[in-house]
Amino acid sequence: MKTITIEQVMRGITLIGFGVFASASSLLAQKPTKTDWLLNSTSYTAAVKTNEAKKEVTLDNGLVKRTFRIAPDVVCIDYLNQVNGQQLLRSVKPEARVTINGKVYHIGGLKGQKENAYILSEWLDRFTPGDQDFKLTTYDVKPILPQLNWKSKFWASNHNQPTGKVLAFHYRAVAPELSGLEVSVNYELYDGLPLIVKSLSIHNKGDKDFAVGRVVNEILGMVEEQSAVVGGLDKMAKPQGIYFETNYAFNNAMRYDLSDQTTHWKVDSTYTSQVNYDYQTPCLLEIYPDKVSGIELKKGETFNSVRTYELLMDSYDRERRALAIRKMYHIVAPWTTANPIFMHLVSKNDTEVRTAIDQCAATGYEALILSFGSHCNMEDTSATNIKRWKELADYAHEKKVFIGSYSLFSSRKISDEDDVISPKTGKPGGAFFGNAPCFGSKWGLGYRDKIKTFYSKTGFDIWENDGPYPGDVCASTTHPGHHGLEDSQWKQINIQKELYHWLNGRGVYINAPDWYFLDGTHKIGIGYREVNFSLPRENQLILNRQNIFDGTWEKTASMSWGFVPLTKYQGGGPEAVLEPLKDHLKDYEQLMAQYYGAGVQACYRGPRLYDTEETRVMVAGVIDWYKKYRDILNSDIIHLRRADGRDWDGLLHVNPKLKNKGMMMLYNPLKEKITRTIKVPLYYTGLTTVAKVMEKGKGLKNYTLNRNYEIEYTCTLEPESYTWVVIE
Numbered sequence: 001m002k003t004i005t006i007e008q009v010m011r012g013i014t015l016i017g018f019g020v021f022a023s024a025s026s027l028l029a030q031k032p033t034k035t036d037w038l039l040n041s042t043s044y045t046a047a048v049k050t051n052e053a054k055k056e057v058t059l060d061n062g063l064v065k066r067t068f069r070i071a072p073d074v075v076c077i078d079y080l081n082q083v084n085g086q087q088l089l090r091s092v093k094p095e096a097r098v099t100i101n102g103k104v105y106h107i108g109g110l111k112g113q114k115e116n117a118y119i120l121s122e123w124l125d126r127f128t129p130g131d132q133d134f135k136l137t138t139y140d141v142k143p144i145l146p147q148l149n150w151k152s153k154f155w156a157s158n159h160n161q162p163t164g165k166v167l168a169f170h171y172r173a174v175a176p177e178l179s180g181l182e183v184s185v186n187y188e189l190y191d192g193l194p195l196i197v198k199s200l201s202i203h204n205k206g207d208k209d210f211a212v213g214r215v216v217n218e219i220l221g222m223v224e225e226q227s228a229v230v231g232g233l234d235k236m237a238k239p240q241g242i243y244f245e246t247n248y249a250f251n252n253a254m255r256y257d258l259s260d261q262t263t264h265w266k267v268d269s270t271y272t273s274q275v276n277y278d279y280q281t282p283c284l285l286e287i288y289p290d291k292v293s294g295i296e297l298k299k300g301e302t303f304n305s306v307r308t309y310e311l312l313m314d315s316y317d318r319e320r321r322a323l324a325i326r327k328m329y330h331i332v333a334p335w336t337t338a339n340p341i342f343m344h345l346v347s348k349n350d351t352e353v354r355t356a357i358d359q360c361a362a363t364g365y366e367a368l369i370l371s372f373g374s375h376c377n378m379e380d381t382s383a384t385n386i387k388r389w390k391e392l393a394d395y396a397h398e399k400k401v402f403i404g405s406y407s408l409f410s411s412r413k414i415s416d417e418d419d420v421i422s423p424k425t426g427k428p429g430g431a432f433f434g435n436a437p438c439f440g441s442k443w444g445l446g447y448r449d450k451i452k453t454f455y456s457k458t459g460f461d462i463w464e465n466d467g468p469y470p471g472d473v474c475a476s477t478t479h480p481g482h483h484g485l486e487d488s489q490w491k492q493i494n495i496q497k498e499l500y501h502w503l504n505g506r507g508v509y510i511n512a513p514d515w516y517f518l519d520g521t522h523k524i525g526i527g528y529r530e531v532n533f534s535l536p537r538e539n540q541l542i543l544n545r546q547n548i549f550d551g552t553w554e555k556t557a558s559m560s561w562g563f564v565p566l567t568k569y570q571g572g573g574p575e576a577v578l579e580p581l582k583d584h585l586k587d588y589e590q591l592m593a594q595y596y597g598a599g600v601q602a603c604y605r606g607p608r609l610y611d612t613e614e615t616r617v618m619v620a621g622v623i624d625w626y627k628k629y630r631d632i633l634n635s636d637i638i639h640l641r642r643a644d645g646r647d648w649d650g651l652l653h654v655n656p657k658l659k660n661k662g663m664m665m666l667y668n669p670l671k672e673k674i675t676r677t678i679k680v681p682l683y684y685t686g687l688t689t690v691a692k693v694m695e696k697g698k699g700l701k702n703y704t705l706n707r708n709y710e711i712e713y714t715c716t717l718e719p720e721s722y723t724w725v726v727i728e
Helices: 006-010 026-027 121-126 318-332 349-362 383-397 442-458 484-504 530-534 537-551 585-596 613-628
Strands: 002-005 047-051 056-060 064-069 073-081 087-089 096-100 103-108 135-143 162-171 180-190 197-203 212-216 218-222 240-247 263-266 284-287 294-298 302-304 306-314 340-343 367-370 402-408 462-466 509-511 560-565 601-607 636-641 649-654 662-668 674-681 691-695 698-704 710-717 721-727
Touching: 006 585, 006 649, 047 162, 056 162, 064 180, 064 197, 064 649, 073 087, 096 180, 096 218, 103 306, 121 349, 197 212, 197 318, 240 284, 240 318, 294 484, 294 710, 318 636, 349 367, 349 383, 349 613, 367 462, 383 402, 442 484, 442 601, 462 601, 484 509, 537 560, 537 585, 537 649, 585 601, 585 613, 585 662, 613 662, 636 674, 649 674, 649 691, 662 674, 662 710, 698 710
Parallel strands: 340 367, 340 601, 367 402, 402 462, 462 509, 560 601
Antiparallel strands: 002 135, 047 056, 056 064, 064 073, 087 218, 096 103, 096 212, 135 162, 162 180, 180 197, 197 302, 197 306, 212 294, 218 284, 240 306, 263 284, 636 649, 649 662, 662 721, 674 710, 691 698, 691 721
């Protein structure tokens, strides 16, 4: 690790202007990136570069460049997308802002910019720091470390932890009342991604306690996306050249953008030359959780902020933007690429569990999850219950089958003493799910400990955590896990995150219907309406393909689960379920094929996977096919045509790193045979001239790509059928 003091930077340095922002010619002079990073990112290696003459430190990996002037204090002066030459910054801002003991302090930053539409290099030397701002003391550079101690034991498309560099600026408080407080602001630059992750830590090295209020860990004066003379903050477009995500998201939407709790687009009243007459252009970005305002920081403790993932976008194309987000997850959260083949068992006794384990082993299924309504109770940590489930786990492992179970946390009432207390009424109720326990209550802390005990002693492999902590605030002042309303959300979410981290360290796979991917969950619902599974199977076939199409834009296929009701679920009659399985083999096979063909695991919920040898052969055959093509079926999805029941629909998997560079799944929902010629976009396969195409493993044929990297593929589909096409 290399450490540089601010005194070393200042010693003997002359003032030299910074000219990156000077004119449009600088954009034209930008060197084009060597290759498309979405096809091959190996050459884009993170580096931290120091220019002592200009008092600058730059993060650069060939895709994104972020430059800081570090004297007289730290301020970001350049944030450049090197793929398309887009400059993101129009003004300098503090590097962070914290509230301590009720007073607001800036971390770094320089003042004095009068024109806030753009930055000129000759202005920089005139900028000055604030008198009470935290001041830079040193900075250091070190390798990126894993965020999770992930013990990978399931099949995954990526078992590697990310690499890159961390640039950390260390600040000391100037105000005497903050004596002993130090702040570190960290910028992580990843290899192979146009991504910077920013976070900060507040260290109490003094001899007294402090009250930490709002912590704003990112502030950016960004170039506006849209100029309009009139129009409000909520109506105008936000900057699209960068995608923000943090590890502080929840609300059961199954989408990040609707779960985000931290991204705040604001107006900038100092930007007086903006077009908007009322200064309402959304061009000031701040990141913070707005329901966290009172954290007690005792002497010797450290407060760690949310982590802000800043992914630069080089296109407005929906598919390319989605591919970038999915690539980010693939690299920074490799645990989300694990994708075990599992059954959802509804059990009443241990014999049914053993039978289901046997059926999993006989068909190639890799895991068994005891579904909701089953007889496994993980909150029972008695010796008798632990012994019972350890024996069943041992039996599963002997058969090379993983085992897990369902557990409900939030959407239930525990007691007046343990439930979330509404700040409006001072009584239980008013939570996201109505009545819900507080994770910081005695019961909540006990629940956490019981889950740890169960997994430690039974050897279970999977946890289906339903109703995870949904962001409830709690006004109780007697719960041992938090002090009051102000710190209740922060303390509860960190109790849950610690549990998820602990489970990952033991190799436990986590299904949870909320957006905790960046802190260790592996899979979330793809997005569906549960009562739709009481509709006739012919409806479900099309609706499921719509769900798959819609749910795999910002999520990879391995991050989602779907649903197949083998037995009655949410109502419906015989036309809605697959049992008896032997009587509905065609629908059973196609439901499996369209989920596995998308790389999406579904919850096959019922008491068994097969009822006859013919059924077993069909199930095993689909699983064998999936395993044969597992790598490409778990690769990125290009969305071809959404199911509408009127004509063909389908999707295309792509992976330039594989021999099988593409796999196309096509469906005919009509009751008549169709022949269609489809334009197949092959750019993201990495192919440039010729594609070798086989349908269902037969009839190899060469196709020449046109100048748009497309081929025209003609296929004939039988009524209500599907096909698959491999592309090499």
